[in-house]
Amino acid sequence: MAHWLMKSEPESYGWADLVRDGGTEWDGVRNNAARLHLKAMKPGDEAFLYHSMSDKAVVGIMRVTRGAEPDPKAPDWVRVRVEPVEPLPRPVTLAEIKAEPKLGQMELIRQSRLSVAPVRDEEWALIVEMAGR
């Protein structure tokens, strides 16, 4: 099972919206590298939800419940379905991630504008631990 990180501005669509909806179609990605990551997602994969801009923190864990399919509104692009699993007991901020040397290789750091990024297993485990779970 692979792990991912997906960004959203909380004012636009945040963890609370995801929980309210019980899941969502993750569409609107218009970046080729991010599209490749979406295409690589499989049902059962888990993804962090990262609140960009105002929050700058990983706030929760989502599960991919359907792999990539063409976006009906933009067939050249794809969407996946994600559903909330659980919020992190404590958000892990970008500042904390940057301060942890073991997380320096994360795509989140290396390419800050990438909205859908892979997360290595050991990075996933460490962030979950930092969240106090």
Add this chain to the structure above:
DNA sequence: GCCAACGTTGGC
């Protein structure tokens, strides 16, 4: 095919 100009994302 190159590259300048421009637009967007997102951290600071």
Add this chain to the structure above:
DNA sequence: GCCAACGTTGGC
């Protein structure tokens, strides 16, 4: 509000 990092567009 500013700017760095990227991506895209369009003139040549």
